[in-house]
Amino acid sequence: MKLNAETAQLLYKVIADEVTMAIVVVGPDNIIHYANRMAHYLFEFSLDESTGFTAPPPVSVEKFFATAASEKRIKCLNAEVLEMQGLIQDVLIQKPDSNSFIATLGIRHVTIDGARHLLLMIQDVTFQKKLQREITEKQGAIQRAHQDLLHQNQQLKELDIAKDRFVAMTTHELRTPVSAILASADILKSNLYDDKTQHDEFVNIVFEQAQHLLDLVNDILDFSKIRANKMDYYIEEKDLSETVAHEFESMKQIAKNAKIELILTPPAKPMLCYFDEVRIKQVVTNLISNAIKYNVPNGQVRVEIKSTAEYCEVYIQDTGKGIAEADFGKIFSEFETLGKMGNHSKGTGLGLPISQRMVRRMGGEILLTSEIGKGSVFWFTVPRQRILDEVDYRSRSSSTDDIAS
Numbered sequence: 001m002k003l004n005a006e007t008a009q010l011l012y013k014v015i016a017d018e019v020t021m022a023i024v025v026v027g028p029d030n031i032i033h034y035a036n037r038m039a040h041y042l043f044e045f046s047l048d049e050s051t052g053f054t055a056p057p058p059v060s061v062e063k064f065f066a067t068a069a070s071e072k073r074i075k076c077l078n079a080e081v082l083e084m085q086g087l088i089q090d091v092l093i094q095k096p097d098s099n100s101f102i103a104t105l106g107i108r109h110v111t112i113d114g115a116r117h118l119l120l121m122i123q124d125v126t127f128q129k130k131l132q133r134e135i136t137e138k139q140g141a142i143q144r145a146h147q148d149l150l151h152q153n154q155q156l157k158e159l160d161i162a163k164d165r166f167v168a169m170t171t172h173e174l175r176t177p178v179s180a181i182l183a184s185a186d187i188l189k190s191n192l193y194d195d196k197t198q199h200d201e202f203v204n205i206v207f208e209q210a211q212h213l214l215d216l217v218n219d220i221l222d223f224s225k226i227r228a229n230k231m232d233y234y235i236e237e238k239d240l241s242e243t244v245a246h247e248f249e250s251m252k253q254i255a256k257n258a259k260i261e262l263i264l265t266p267p268a269k270p271m272l273c274y275f276d277e278v279r280i281k282q283v284v285t286n287l288i289s290n291a292i293k294y295n296v297p298n299g300q301v302r303v304e305i306k307s308t309a310e311y312c313e314v315y316i317q318d319t320g321k322g323i324a325e326a327d328f329g330k331i332f333s334e335f336e337t338l339g340k341m342g343n344h345s346k347g348t349g350l351g352l353p354i355s356q357r358m359v360r361r362m363g364g365e366i367l368l369t370s371e372i373g374k375g376s377v378f379w380f381t382v383p384r385q386r387i388l389d390e391v392d393y394r395s396r397s398s399s400t401d402d403i404a405s
Contacts, residue, residue, distance in 0.1 A: 177209035234396035286351035291318035311381040
């Protein structure tokens with residue numbers, strides 16, 4: 001059945017008002033001449049049941065122009081956009097209440113009664129875009145978490161292998177001094193030495209190997225305590241130069257035996273800062289010991305103390321082979337250390353990782369510069385002010401166990 005003009009017009013009106021997309025007609029004067037039911041809802045026009053929601057208040061389309069988008073891919077509704085035709089994605093449109101929304105915008109240029117009009121079809125996609133962005137972010141987070149799990153799993157596998165190596169190497173390192181001690185003690189017990197000179201040599205062997213054994217055990221215990229966060233610190237304001245000088249003197253004989261010249265440049269005045277004296281002594285000993293051990297024959301180790309407004313700094317410079325910059329991070333990593341214990345000339349090789357953990361716990365840092373063929377400079381910083389929790393600042397009693405406890 002053919003519809004008459006009045007019925008067809010009513011049908012078109014019903015269709016336009018019932019679609020889920022906002023439809024707006026803009027006249028040549030830029031005034032909105034028609035808005036369907038969805039456009040009234042979207043732009044919050046006053047509803048007028050008598051007109052079937054199709055007569056919006058006289059308002060210029062420029063009222064809905066947006067000025068700034070949060071992302072480059074989003075276009076702002078403006079005169080330039082309205083010159084386009086077709087379907088345009090991600091257009092920012094301003095509402096009368098100053099809120100805005102992202103829309104998919106269809107634009108058609110039509111001629112009515114000889115005048116050019118704009119037919120705008122608007123679909124609010126703000127919620128979809130927000131949902132899509134959240135899904136993308138969650139997918140990215142899940143992907144990152146998955147990669148982290150894979151990395152951690154690989155690290156756990158490598159660490160398990162490294163721990164096996166650690167146990168094997170530690171057993172080997174412990175067996176060497178124990179065997180030397182037992183052999184020397186057996187000779188002394190059985191009186192199998194020729195004279196007092198030989199007797200004293202075996203006594204020295206027992207002492208040196210026992211000291212080496214104690215160093216190994218201390219490293220292992222300290223490493224375990226640091227990993228478990230069970231190492232105690234007693235931080236006080238003291239003269240750092242005095243502590244460094246004391247450890248310097250204790251290392252002189254070791255340097256002499258290794259044919260290394262040990263040089264200390266003392267500061268002109270006391271270097272007062274906050275540190276745990278026992279821990280700092282261990283750090284200084286580790287750094288000087290490494291500078292001697294990895295030096296060249298007849299080389300030098302220079303120790304110098306400086307200060308800035310915030311820190312006192314202890315520098316240990318050697319004339320060794322140097323360290324490649326790519327390996328800087330590795331030498332402070334206990335994971336790398338445990339995995340390559342076979343490369344250490346003597347001991348557990350945990351001195352630097354332990355020292356770094358201790359210095360950081362006291363509010364400082366260990367740093368390094370090096371040049372292949374010329375040597376390395378290790379230095380660590382100690383705070384001159386109280387920058388840690390107040391509970392860390394306390395005195396070590398005479399009955400407090402030492403680092404090997």
